[in-house]
Amino acid sequence: MSRSHLRADLGVIADLIQPQEKVLDLGCGDGSLLRHLIDTKRIVGRGVELAEPKVLACVRNGVSVRQGDLHEELRDYPEHSFDTVILSYGLPYLNDPAFIVSNMLRVGRRAIVSFPNWGHWRCRLGLLVTGRMPTAPGDPQAWDEPPRARGMTIADFRSFCAAHNVRVTTATFLQGAQRVPDRFDTNLRATWAVFELR
């Protein structure tokens, strides 16, 4: 699969991965990212995914995948058994993000997370003008559609990291598919964020 087929944040994540790394992808969907990394960077990949159809899609993609809930499955892996643990667009859906992020950093030498930024000006303006809860940038999922998500912003995540002593080593911000520099108004301008954590 060529990079242009990947969601923009997954492209950013792929660029952060070094050849032949051992990578764990949490909530790996149909395994597209792992497949891409296996083909382009010869990584050793493992995925965890909850939904049966997606697990089957992973196996069809030739990706090693376990069906299960992250809150349970992450406990099995020994300390630093992966170079990188990825959680793309998972944080808003987790019951216990602090548990997951701390375990990602236990299991991996580093963690990479990506999420849409509900702090984007359109989200803010939408709520102000229409009085309706904003959907995530680039994802029209309504508030009542399963699985339920809890919106979050870049500012929220930065303060979460500070509160849990998680070090941010790289942060990449996207406006649609374009990368934008980190400025004082990033939380207004960026639609997506990718954080590398240690």
Place this chain on the structure above:
Amino acid sequence: MSTTSTTGSVGIIETQSFTFAEDVPLALDSGETLGPITLAYETYGQLNADHSNAILICHALSGHAHAAGFNAPDEKDPGWWDDCIGPSKAFDTNKFFVICSNVIGGCKGSTGPMSINPQTGKPFGLSFPVVTIGDMVRAQTHLIDHLGIDRLLAVAGGSMGGMQVLEWAASYPDRVRAALPIATTARHSPMLIAFDEVGRQSIYADPHWNHGDYYDGPRPNAGLAVARMIGHITYLSEASMHLKFGRRLQERARFGYDFETDFAVEGYLRYKGNRFTERFDANSYLYVTKAMDYFDLSDERGSLIGAFANSQDLIYLVVSFTSDWLYPPYHSKELVSALSAIGADVSYLNIQSTWGHDAFLLEVETMTDLLSSFLDRLMQRFEIGVSR
């Protein structure tokens, strides 16, 4: 549910047999020895030039070597896993050389309690040594040697077949590349032992059983049939029994207020129980259930990690079924946790199904999708050539 059709059939297959341990008997886990030993087996597809495309299929409690195709043109039913073994099926015989062997202790052509003891010239009966899953697999390694296969591409099986798969992975990691344990456990639970014991007790209670010495008289069919009925209940689920039978009556419009067959489910169990006595030996039932009951790969602390300590380089596909209460999904999850902890490449799917333990033979569509994709990955990973 079923996709059996003659177009995907391996066709007419002859069951073969291989005899070994004629000079040096096989040492068994019990400390006893057994020899000579005959294994009945069938093969489907072609072994490729470098003998790298062989897949061993292990059968369940009441299974046999006849896994696919027909032994005779007029045979009514094909082999027990014909839905999954054949051209363009999950175990695609256009790509793979598929082997299925009957276990020792069995009664379908392999050495077991029904076989003639060469020392006495009479059937072994209870003088046959107690065998384990480990012994069954040790015997299979001799068959694999005989077939000229150094390393199997995969070992696959459901239920007791899955236990043999795990035994292969744990004990012979350098002789197998991938393991596919399906609807199984790494440790027979007390509940499973309990069901097996009730089955055995019903055989012991049959007056024809005669401590296993019945081969020249009437057989303990009533006891064996009850054992099989208990088995069948555990292979279904409450939901599948509702679907299959409900409270429907069997060939009568209202309750009989007698002890003939009222309910469809009773008719089913009686039929299955009686049919089983035509094809299975009661003593084999005792031996094979005992082998399952002894099966436990965990250490004294209950951990499975030690058993697979040298097996982390295998590629695993673990499959369970949501409604399987005999080998519940958490047994498979426990196995997947241990394999993950040692860093093995393990894939796991808990397939949504209402069919209980039997699902591993019935969920053909999902299984075909899953198994064929997984096996394709193995072919690419190990650059397996096809002999054509």
